[in-house]
Amino acid sequence: MSKSLFQPIQLGALTLKNRIAMAPMTRSRTSQPGDVPNEMMATYYRQRASSGLIVTEGAPISAVGRGYSMTPGIYTEEHIEGWKRVTQAVHEEEGKIFIQLWHVGRRSHSCISGEQPLAPSAIKVPDQVFGPRPEGGFGMIETEMPREMTIQEIESTIADFVQAAKNSIEAGFDGVEIHAAHGYLFDTFMRLESNQRQDQYGGSKENRLRFLVETLQAVVNEIGGDKVAVRVSPHVIEGFADEDPEIIDVMLKALERMKPMNLAYVHFSERISRYVDVPETFRHQVREVYTNPIMVAGKMTKQSAQQLLDKQHADFVAFGTPFVTNPDLAFRLAHDLPLAEFDADARLTLYGGGAEGYIDYPAYQA
Ligand code: PHB
Numbered sequence: 001m002s003k004s005l006f007q008p009i010q011l012g013a014l015t016l017k018n019r020i021a022m023a024p025m026t027r028s029r030t031s032q033p034g035d036v037p038n039e040m041m042a043t044y045y046r047q048r049a050s051s052g053l054i055v056t057e058g059a060p061i062s063a064v065g066r067g068y069s070m071t072p073g074i075y076t077e078e079h080i081e082g083w084k085r086v087t088q089a090v091h092e093e094e095g096k097i098f099i100q101l102w103h104v105g106r107r108s109h110s111c112i113s114g115e116q117p118l119a120p121s122a123i124k125v126p127d128q129v130f131g132p133r134p135e136g137g138f139g140m141i142e143t144e145m146p147r148e149m150t151i152q153e154i155e156s157t158i159a160d161f162v163q164a165a166k167n168s169i170e171a172g173f174d175g176v177e178i179h180a181a182h183g184y185l186f187d188t189f190m191r192l193e194s195n196q197r198q199d200q201y202g203g204s205k206e207n208r209l210r211f212l213v214e215t216l217q218a219v220v221n222e223i224g225g226d227k228v229a230v231r232v233s234p235h236v237i238e239g240f241a242d243e244d245p246e247i248i249d250v251m252l253k254a255l256e257r258m259k260p261m262n263l264a265y266v267h268f269s270e271r272i273s274r275y276v277d278v279p280e281t282f283r284h285q286v287r288e289v290y291t292n293p294i295m296v297a298g299k300m301t302k303q304s305a306q307q308l309l310d311k312q313h314a315d316f317v318a319f320g321t322p323f324v325t326n327p328d329l330a331f332r333l334a335h336d337l338p339l340a341e342f343d344a345d346a347r348l349t350l351y352g353g354g355a356e357g358y359i360d361y362p363a364y365q366a
Pocket of ligand 1: 025026058181182
């Protein structure tokens with residue numbers, strides 16, 4: 001039966017009050033040094049807690065997994081303490097919050113991560129990330145040639161994800177979303193263009209999805225499947241030169257492997273950056289192999305979001321940039337109130353800076 005966007009949804013033991021999630025968005029407003037979540041971030045997330053679920057901005061699980069300066073980590077005691085303020089604020093407003101666990105793989109530079117970026121293979125494409133500029137200040141800089149990960153590094157990265165998940169639970173999060181989309185570490189293992197390994201993590205489709213599946217299983221074993229989610233983007237070409245002819249097949253196989261894990265949800269990121277449109281056939285294939293909750297994000301309107309639910313292509317949806325300028329987005333959509341546009345000014349204050357363009361967007365005023 002079709003559900004309304006404004007009806008609750010059950011994810012394992014967790015009840016979301018509506019089917020509108022806030023999508024993960026980098027905002028780069030941590031306290032320095034140490035990339036620590038702060039009171040201003042707690043205010044930002046508190047303001048947006050009327051959504052059914054908040055997924056935080058990507059949180060690097062290790063120094064080498066960092067690809068953007070000033071994003072909040074989840075690998076030091078200070079990070080855990082900082083995030084506690086955020087989870088407490090959201091819970092005080094009766095919201096739910098997952099943290100996005102992030103390893104950017106090759107989409108970085110040693111001036112951001114402290115060491116040469118890691119990847120399945122030593123292959124780079126033209127790509128730029130947010131970091132310190134040689135001439136001073138911050139801006140977009142070209143990524144660096146990555147180093148091929150050893151098996152030992154793959155194993156220690158899985159251990160880093162497990163530790164980050166434990167840290168997240170300690171910090172009070174309702175769950176974790178593992179970032180396997182947008183050309184970051186796991187996405188590069190899944191695609192032919194970036195993965196030319198000869199070992200058990202490269203070659204066949206089964207081998208290319210192994211790293212993600214092993215990581216998910218390890219995190220599920222540690223904190224329980226209903227506290228674990230994953231974000232994927234098989235139709236997005238961000239971070240790659242070209243479309244991958246096999247990624248759809250790899251993704252469907254990965255979903256088969258995820259099914260027995262009883263994850264909280266699988267999150268499909270669509271229509272971001274460079275992408276191809278998602279055919280309906282894919283949505284049907286997904287539902288055939290995967291029967292647990294699905295969230296979809298990507299330039300949604302109230303109408304297109306409701307249509308995804310009506311067609312049972314998704315169980316709930318996420319909005320990104322509308323949440324930047326409309327902290328009370330769920331309320332505005334419910335009552336068909338006008339939205340504050342995500343305009344050029346809003347774009348200018350997306351990354352870094354202070355309260356302006358961050359916590360000063362008001363709730364709807366008649
Ligand atoms: C961004 O900061 O623009 C960004 C970060 C992570 C993503 C996508 C976009 O997965």
